[in-house]
Amino acid sequence: MARSTLTGTRIRERRMGMRLRQADLARSVGISPSYLNLIEHNRRRIGGKLLMDIARKLDVEPSALTQGVEAALLEALRDAAVGHEAAARELPRIEELVGRFPGWAQLLADSHRRVAELERTVELLTDRMTHDPFLSASLHEVLSTVTAIRSTASILVETEDIDSDWQDRFHRNLYDESQRLAEGAQALVAYLDEDSAAEEHVRSSPQEEVEAYLRAQDYHVSALERNLPPRIDGLIEAARELSSSPARDLARRYLERYARDAAHMPLAAFAAAAVEMKLDPARLAQRFGVDLGAVFRRVAAMPEERIGVAAGLVMCDGSGTLTFRKPVKGFSPPRFGAACPLWPLYQALSRPMTPVRAVIELAGRSTRRFLTYAICQPAQMARFDGPQVLEAAMLILPDPPLAPAQGEVLPAGTSCRICPRRDCVARREPSILADGF
């Protein structure tokens, strides 16, 4: 370890420079000569009181023995202590902290650095909001146009005896300005849209990192579809989207399961069977000797051109928290917060091992129907002495081929906050949509 390497060597150098015998130094600080020998040869870590004692005997500052090694860490900690009263009081003991708890000290320094980075990001973003020249110019443009429209319109409304020349003129102005407003508003919306697309790079959770990673390859991991031993670690390392270690762990779990599914249901055979069986998960499960959840995952991992449909998939754990989201056109599961309690996913969750099939109709500007299959299964091998961990999954197929009778369609939404069904019995919180569509 780099840190102890240098420290031990420095102690040895300093001691020999002072023509002090190893045994004498060891005795004077109350350790055995052999232990000091280990320290000097960098085979034992040293810190805290012992480091201070040795430094005193060698007549140097403890930092002189650790300098260059822990200097960066000490520097970061001193920086963190600036303006913090309690920490500033303990500044003289900073080396003790680093010596005795190097891990905690590193954590503190890292957190401090991270906070500073985030503060800079926030500053940048705030700065952008205030000083973004395009935003500012667009808003100015829109406000100017609105001013002209308001002024002109009120002249037309309030002036009773306005002569027809003026009236024509103001009508024309009104028309011109409204055109301009429409263009300005469109430009603004396009700009803000672009902006929110850019924000996707600022991911807030490991789950979102994994989703971004999967989305980039359309949820189909072609490297795991070959008839070769899967090299999951290599895949994860190469994935630019997976920046945090929790995200890499999550991705590893996902990819391991993906590889197992792919081994049980090889791409070509499964795609052919899926087409032949019209995507009936029950028949597919029987054909391949796997459970329904595995079939759902496999269908969702199929490229559209193979099976003629881009299927969506959502999964949740026993608490109802969405743990996986593959959206399908017209049906985007909420990124934050809870989903619609009417989803067949949650019906399945309340009845483990019972398959649920339902056509749901999402409310929105245009109603869309989806055929859904859901199942809740134990997430892992059941154990007799542990908690039963359940996992529910719902496969979402757009444009159901069979048109069910009216009563068989289940009205649902994506999330209460953006759902226009005001009188829904399952409503959890008010909608932010003032009125239905």
Next chain:
Amino acid sequence: MGRTVLLIEDEPNIIEAIRFILSRDGWVVHTHSDGTTAYQSVLEKRPDVVILDVMLPGKSGFDILRDIRGGSETGALPVLMLTAKGQAKDREMAEQIGASRFMAKPFSNTDVLSAVRELAEG
């Protein structure tokens, strides 16, 4: 009581609307759209009230207001500032430099009219 207004603004349709409402109220309305020569125009037209937009091509309304307040003949001239950014910052700035009134776009015609009347009565 004077009846002349100089409107320094670069949006043609806003100019037309303000000119219309003020003219009907009996005001003589001069207009000017270029920031760099706006102060010159104030000296030439000798208006009783100036309506001054903040965002002008060539020179900012704040700078023009500074010129007006700094001039010996124009130092006490009533000035109504217009801005498309109804931000507290702009209002503060306008007050510091010595705007007589401040109005954020989009304004209502009646507000502009009554503000101009009040400023002229002084």
